[in-house]
Amino acid sequence: xxxxxxxxxxxxxxxxxxxxxxxxxxxxxxxxxxxRIGLMYLVTITAFFFVGALFGVLMRLELMSPGETIMGAxxxxxxxxxxxVIMIFLFIIPGIPAIFGNFFLPLQLGAKDxxxxxxxxxxxxxxxxxxxxxxxxxxxxxxxxxxxxxxxVPYSVRTxxxxxxxxFAAFVLGFSxxxxxxxxxxxxxxxRAPGMNFFRMPLFVWSTYATAWIQVIATPVVGITILLxxxxxSFGVGIFxxxxxxxxxxxxxxxxxxxxxxxxxxxxPAMGVVSEIIPTFSRRTIFGYTPIAMSSLAIAFVGYLVWAxxxxxxxxxxxxxxxxxxxxxxxxxxxxxxVFNWVATxxxxxxxxxxxxxxxxxxxxxxxxxxxxxxxxxxxxxxxxVHDTYFVxxxxxxxxxxxxGTIVFAAMYYWFPKMFGKMYNIKWANLNALFYxxxxxxxxxxxxxxxxxxxxxxxxxYLPEFAxxxxxxxxxxxxxxATLVSIFLNLYLAVKKGKKAHHNPWGGVTLxxxxxxxxxxxxxxxEITVNHEPYDFSQLKELDYExx
Amino acid sequence: MxxxxxxxxxxxxxxxxxxLVWLALIALTSITVTVAGVDFGKIALPIALFIAAVKSMLxxxxxxxxxxxxxxxxxxxxxxxxTLLVIFIxxxxxxxxx
Amino acid sequence: MSQSNTTAVHHVHRDDLGAKxxxxxxxxxxxxxxxxxxxxxxxxxxxxxELFKLAALELNTAMGTFNTIVxxxxxxxMVLAIVALQKMHKKLSLFYLAVTIGFxxxxxxxxxxxxxxxxxxxxxxxSEELLNKQNGEIxxxxxxFVMTGLHALHVIIGVVIIAFxxxxxxxxxxxxxxxxxxxxxxxxxxxxxxxxxxxxPLFYLIH
Numbered sequence: 113x114x115x116x117x118x119x120x121x122x123x124x125x126x127x128x129x130x131x132x133x134x135x136x137x138x139x140x141x142x143x144x145x146x147x148r149i150g151l152m153y154l155v156t157i158t159a160f161f162f163v164g165a166l167f168g169v170l171m172r173l174e175l176m177s178p179g180e181t182i183m184g185a186x187x188x189x190x191x192x193x194x195x196x197v198i199m200i201f202l203f204i205i206p207g208i209p210a211i212f213g214n215f216f217l218p219l220q221l222g223a224k225d226x227x228x229x230x231x232x233x234x235x236x237x238x239x240x241x242x243x244x245x246x247x248x249x250x251x252x253x254x255x256x257x258x259x260x261x262x263x264x265v266p267y268s269v270r271t272x273x274x275x276x277x278x279x280f281a282a283f284v285l286g287f288s289x290x291x292x293x294x295x296x297x298x299x300x301x302x303x304r305a306p307g308m309n310f311f312r313m314p315l316f317v318w319s320t321y322a323t324a325w326i327q328v329i330a331t332p333v334v335g336i337t338i339l340l341x342x343x344x345x346s347f348g349v350g351i352f353x354x355x356x357x358x359x360x361x362x363x364x365x366x367x368x369x370x371x372x373x374x375x376x377x378x379x380x381p382a383m384g385v386v387s388e389i390i391p392t393f394s395r396r397t398i399f400g401y402t403p404i405a406m407s408s409l410a411i412a413f414v415g416y417l418v419w420a421x422x423x424x425x426x427x428x429x430x431x432x433x434x435x436x437x438x439x440x441x442x443x444x445x446x447x448x449x450x451v452f453n454w455v456a457t458x459x460x461x462x463x464x465x466x467x468x469x470x471x472x473x474x475x476x477x478x479x480x481x482x483x484x485x486x487x488x489x490x491x492x493x494x495x496x497x498v499h500d501t502y503f504v505x506x507x508x509x510x511x512x513x514x515x516x517g518t519i520v521f522a523a524m525y526y527w528f529p530k531m532f533g534k535m536y537n538i539k540w541a542n543l544n545a546l547f548y549x550x551x552x553x554x555x556x557x558x559x560x561x562x563x564x565x566x567x568x569x570x571x572x573x574y575l576p577e578f579a580x581x582x583x584x585x586x587x588x589x590x591x592x593x594a595t596l597v598s599i600f601l602n603l604y605l606a607v608k609k610g611k612k613a614h615h616n617p618w619g620g621v622t623l624x625x626x627x628x629x630x631x632x633x634x635x636x637x638x639e640i641t642v643n644h645e646p647y648d649f650s651q652l653k654e655l656d657y658e659x660x
Numbered sequence: 661m662x663x664x665x666x667x668x669x670x671x672x673x674x675x676x677x678x679x680l681v682w683l684a685l686i687a688l689t690s691i692t693v694t695v696a697g698v699d700f701g702k703i704a705l706p707i708a709l710f711i712a713a714v715k716s717m718l719x720x721x722x723x724x725x726x727x728x729x730x731x732x733x734x735x736x737x738x739x740x741x742x743t744l745l746v747i748f749i750x751x752x753x754x755x756x757x758x
Numbered sequence: 759m760s761q762s763n764t765t766a767v768h769h770v771h772r773d774d775l776g777a778k779x780x781x782x783x784x785x786x787x788x789x790x791x792x793x794x795x796x797x798x799x800x801x802x803x804x805x806x807x808e809l810f811k812l813a814a815l816e817l818n819t820a821m822g823t824f825n826t827i828v829x830x831x832x833x834x835x836m837v838l839a840i841v842a843l844q845k846m847h848k849k850l851s852l853f854y855l856a857v858t859i860g861f862x863x864x865x866x867x868x869x870x871x872x873x874x875x876x877x878x879x880x881x882x883x884x885s886e887e888l889l890n891k892q893n894g895e896i897x898x899x900x901x902x903f904v905m906t907g908l909h910a911l912h913v914i915i916g917v918v919i920i921a922f923x924x925x926x927x928x929x930x931x932x933x934x935x936x937x938x939x940x941x942x943x944x945x946x947x948x949x950x951x952x953x954x955x956x957x958x959p960l961f962y963l964i965h
Binding site: 227295336 | 773775776779780783784787788790791793794795797802805806884889893894896904908
């Protein structure tokens, strides 16, 4: 691979596209280049992320003081539903796989593109259509959906708000997710560079592989569940409505058969990114490569066996409550394997605290809190006490926002120079990491306390005794929003007028650092053959990289 | 070509074997319809499902060619089949004991 | 592959095994999709065994059996179309595809008569007649319409796919040494058959 260092000034994928002209909006919207598609996802998903975040800020504003502050109960119901739907279906599920998976999976495999480039473009289009349907549903007759993002029956069958369209949008978005997963599976099996066997794949690829299988195998179940609700609403067929003999708990089963594995769709790719960043900034090969790779598969597998822990208070049988509680604890094992291996990788490493690494540190802390409180919720007795309270809300945000969300930023800071060939302001990025950490805990930690004291989720009003903590949380939300804007500004300015980045600014050794920044249309100027382990830092002597 | 030999491995079988499989499928269909007329009580459903499973194995192995595909295809098939089975079993822990 | 207007470099990459792998992965999603409905069916049949039997009496077993045979035979002609093409009998292959489409139409026509018979008895989603029945029967017919309806939708999609394959073979876009598209189309059609193999005993053969 030594000869891959010679960087001739070949055209980057910005200058050369797959369409007739390489400039203009058409060259993006019709591009089958995985890198351009990744960037299109980046722009679209960022836009929706800010919309979702704005809804979150509005919710916090309503909760700033007891009683009606800026909106009534119905508006609040709509708002938390939309916040959930947008953040989950439009941001966090597609987030890392669609942006960074698309961009870096082929690069890390030494491939020229994904297995089905045109299908990849189609997935983007389907995502776009789905997201437009979500927006359209806001203006439909009956008003925006108010069921919560879980769409539980019988309420979702009976409410007069516009439910069918956003449900259909979720179905469409699921289809996009399936096609992306399908594409990645075949890419990983068929497009690896010569010499790259499965155990020379970077860990981000492994976690994307596990994720892709969940996307493919779990999404159809929620797809059909959603379709059944739409059919029930449209034609009055009896399926879930208890008045016609239906079983609402069955709906919950089917919903969570997807939606629990879906939280692994959200977190697994993030764990993969962490496994990339930690070795690079510790200058040390990953500790326990095989256990980390296998734990991704284990999480994907065990993730199928635990869904009903969302239903401990739903009235399902005691037998299954015990079984699902037991199985839930098993998920903690592979997650623990990962955390211990990450820490062991850093031990005696030569740590270089650059922004991506600092973000990952933030992640380890936040995710551990999220994960450990998950065990509280996994045990039946404790769950019954805190079920449907802010405790759950807080746990979920620590895992999803503190876990995956944090890593979206970490990945952004890690791979930004590769994607755009520009460097951002490092000091500013580090400050952002610090403020993010403070804002995050101010925003969400009070919710653990309130939840434990009995503050139920999804209420727009509360008892006066919660006023102080609610206020604190709201202040956290302002801090958080300001931090998000600041992150965005830093990166935006870097795209516009950042100074040119070295093609390997961090001293990474996986294949994406062997090519120029931004990479050429076909990713590599030379044919790639792999004869190293993925995190073999002895290669660095031969590789050209920017030293401290 | 990136992977050298990625094109078809020929498994041309002639028409005969497929017609045999089809005859077996038709035979199984008539058996399942006939058997449905007999009152087997509780095991009627398992019998019907068993016959359906045999039929689907025939379709998957021969018509869908899985018998002649790479091992990885069989692993995939097993994986999705097992997932479905697990989902059924775990759901029935609730429904059965409720 | 067929994009000629791309600026040169987009490399031609043909990987038949990869294409087939992609198709199989897609079929798994279909299996899980119908699997979800079979789960609903299983739960409700477990909860209302007697009423499911009662409701199933209304279905026409003869029509169901006939359609099963039609679909199984169409699967045969589909696979024969592939063999014919492998043996470079292009005309024969086209003939088999046409027959497959013919069988699909027969299936849909029978289905049409079946459904309209139900409708004329006042049994259709949301009808007063149906809603007056007992819960288990309402669920049975709900599932019957949804599952066979969704299956019928897959039959229609299958017909469209096979029609495309027909045109591709006719124009020599699919040939005896490059027929993975035909194989993938075939896989889809067999899946439609596969699902019916389970739908048939579960709806028509409960006595």
